[in-house]
Amino acid sequence: MxxxxxxxxxxxxxxxxxxxxxxxxxxxxxxxxxxxxxxxxxxxxxxxxxxxxxxxxxxxxxxxxxxxxxxxxxxxxxxxxxxxxxxxxxxxxxxxxxxxxxxxxxxxxxxxxxxxxxxxxxxxxxxxxxxxxxxxxxxxxxxxxxxxxxxxxxxxxxxxxxxxxxxxxxxxxxxxxxxxxxxxxxxxxxxxxxxxxxxxxxxxxxxxxxxxxxxxxxxxxxxxxxxxxxxxxFIGTPPMTLFHADLVIEGDAARLHVGDQELALPMGVIDARPSLRALSGREVIVGMRAEDIYPTEAEGRQALNVVVTMTEALGSSVHLGFSFAGSPVDEARLGSGLKNDDEHGLSALAAEGGVQGVAAFPPRIQTRIGERLTMWVDMGRLHFFDVESGRALR
Ligand SMILES: Nc1ncnc2c1ncn2[C@@H]1O[C@H](COP(=O)(O)OP(=O)(O)O)[C@@H](O)[C@H]1O
Ligand SMILES: [Mg+2]
Missing domain, CATH: 3.40.50.300 (P-loop containing nucleotide triphosphate hydrolases)
Structure with a gap:
């Protein structure tokens, strides 16, 4: 040995x-x-x-x-x-x-x-x-x-x-x-x-x-x-949803601009990732795991409006493909990370433009392809990456 x-x-x-x-x-x-x-x-x-x-x-x-x-x-x-x-x-x-x-x-x-x-x-x-x-x-x-x-x-x-x-x-x-x-x-x-x-x-x-x-x-x-x-x-099934967003920090308030949507970021998110402080007014790459997204009825500032593009009932959970207006991360950066996971049909969806993502919801949720949904995102669990280097911002 x-x-x-x-x-x-x-x-x-x-x-x-x-x-x-x-x-x-x-x-x-x-x-x-x-x-x-x-x-x-x-x-x-x-x-x-x-x-x-x-x-x-x-x-x-x-x-x-x-x-x-x-x-x-x-x-x-x-x-x-x-x-x-x-x-x-x-x-x-x-x-x-x-x-x-x-x-x-x-x-x-x-x-x-x-x-x-x-x-x-x-x-x-x-x-x-x-x-x-x-x-x-x-x-x-x-x-x-x-x-x-x-x-x-x-x-x-x-x-x-x-x-x-x-x-x-x-x-x-x-x-x-x-x-x-x-x-x-x-x-x-x-x-x-x-x-x-x-x-x-x-x-x-x-x-x-x-x-x-x-x-x-x-x-x-x-x-x-x-x-x-x-x-x-590359790591994780379904893959992490990744997109570009503009970060704004003003005093005790922070938010992300994604396409035409605005997401409020609790200050704790910034406090836990000190390197974000210097990036106010700049673009960052944001990542969210499928299990950190929740179905919600109420629209709120921590909510993301999406269109359902795919549903896959697995029995124990439902994988829900969705899209929203915004700028996706260049496929070349991800290598074949997403392609690797084509059971979710993401490469085909990516051709349709906007940001494509996947959420894992509890079973028996009723949704249809084409339906508009508001999802609650656990902002504390978001991942942030530098646009230039791709490195994690912590
Ligand atoms: N004998 C060789 N001469 C030149 N290039 C090679 C040779 N063997 C492998 N490569 C290239 O090196 C890269 C890595 O290959 P490899 O180690 O087999 O990758 P992996 O096992 O991760 O699929 C590939 O681009 C492959 O084409
Ligand atoms: Mg090999």
């Missing part, structure tokens, strides 16, 4: 493409770290550098206190699980799990013992004599995990290991992998583009975008206090 430290790591591919930029992070001994970000942001590149499958252009990688930049992959004591688990079809489950040990010429008795132990952990004991073709997708995935486990590696590296499974199985395997990692206590770096997977599995989550680390924090902290507008839009 080991701590791993990445310091200012860069990857520039031979064609000059700068895929990973100045990546610095520490993975604690026994930690489950998830690396998440849109497709193409450099996750696999980073993982392959850690594995020793790709040269590190610049910076240092230390595992267990030793710099391993120049250590060949086979000497790094790492076990990897990929999206395609490439089991050998002619071998039994047991042989597949023990294969790595067999080629290392470990004694047969040792192999048998380790395979039996891994099989028990993975609930594969009754399958050891079967061939991969006789297994379900989830069981095959577990065999691939078994292969990694028997190697007694210091570090597990997993690259989208669940992306070939159907949605239901993915949810189940997510929990299985997390609990297995908990039992084994092996330091793990897990790569995914799926923010729900990241949030539910990781002790901490590192969000990447365009080769750069955006924020690294425990899941709830990422959700509650995103450091920038990209993380705000």
């Amino acid at each position: 080991a701590e791993m430290v990445l310091t200012d790591i860069d990857k520039v591919y031979e064609n000059g493409f700068h895929a990973v930029k100045d990546l610095s992070l520490t993975v604690a001994d026994g930690e489950f770290l998830v690396l998440v970000g849109p497709s193409g942001c450099g996750k696999t590149t980073a993982l392959r550098m850690i594995a020793g499958l790709e040269d590190i252009t610049d910076g240092t990688l230390a595992i267990g206190g030793k710099v391993v930049n120049d250590l060949p992959s086979r000497d790094r004591n790492i076990a990897m699980v990929f999206q395609s688990y490439a089991l050998y079809p002619h071998m039994t489950v047991g042989e597949n799990i023990g294969f790595g040990l067999a080629i290392r010429k470990e004694p047969k008795a040792v192999i048998a013992e380790k395979v039996a132990k891994a099989a028990e952990l993975l609930d594969l004991t009754s399958m050891l004599d079967r061939k991969p073709a006789q297994l379900s997708g989830g069981q095959r995935q577990r065999v691939a995990m078994g292969r990694a486990i028997v190697r007694d590696a210091e570090l597990f590296l997993m690259d989208e290991p669940l992306s070939n499974l159907d949605a239901k199985l993915r949810v189940q395997m997510r929990a299985e992998i997390a609990s297995l990692q908990e039992k084994l206590g092996t330091t793990t770096v897990y790569v995914t583009h799926d923010q729900v997977e990241a949030m539910t599995m990781g002790h901490r989550v590192a969000v990447m975008r365009l080769g750069e680390l955006q924020q690294i924090a425990p899941p709830q902290e990422l959700y509650d206090a995103p450091d920038n507008v990209f993380v705000a839009g």
Whole structure:
């Protein structure tokens, strides 16, 4: 088991493409770290550098206190699980799990013992004599995990290991992998583009975008206090509603101008975010989470008038898509954060102009598409970001 430290790591591919930029992070001994970000942001590149499958252009990688930049992959004591688990079809489950040990010429008795132990952990004991073709997708995935486990590696590296499974199985395997990692206590770096997977599995989550680390924090902290507008839009389902607004602070009163609407801000909101003080008269980016918006009958100054554009009854709640006049945040800033979540049809709605948002309401609320609604917004829970840098204003 080991701590791993990445310091200012860069990857520039031979064609000059700068895929990973100045990546610095520490993975604690026994930690489950998830690396998440849109497709193409450099996750696999980073993982392959850690594995020793790709040269590190610049910076240092230390595992267990030793710099391993120049250590060949086979000497790094790492076990990897990929999206395609490439089991050998002619071998039994047991042989597949023990294969790595067999080629290392470990004694047969040792192999048998380790395979039996891994099989028990993975609930594969009754399958050891079967061939991969006789297994379900989830069981095959577990065999691939078994292969990694028997190697007694210091570090597990997993690259989208669940992306070939159907949605239901993915949810189940997510929990299985997390609990297995908990039992084994092996330091793990897990790569995914799926923010729900990241949030539910990781002790901490590192969000990447365009080769750069955006924020690294425990899941709830990422959700509650995103450091920038990209993380705000990327983390969370349904996604945070983000829009531009003009902030005005006059004496003991503050307000936001959004399109033709005015929202009163309790002074506590400003007091809790001292950096807003200097921004009176300026534009800011405002974010609101779906659960911080409430249905209300009465119009008030903390209320937002919207038009309902979509309703999605989930049983336990209703997701309500809405729009209002105003200026949305440029999609390019959000990367594929919103597109990632197209179950809410937001990209299609965005084409219609104005600000598109989602609220989570209690079930059985009666609304129709096209209806005008007044919503109450919990201003104390708003998020603010700098228009230029996208950084959180706190
Ligand atoms: N061998 C390579 N040569 C040049 N560019 C590459 C190479 N491999 C990957 N890239 C580019 O580097 C970026 C990051 O890729 P990758 O690490 O695979 O992203 P992710 O795993 O986050 O989807 C992408 O733009 C990809 O096209
Ligand atoms: Mg990848």
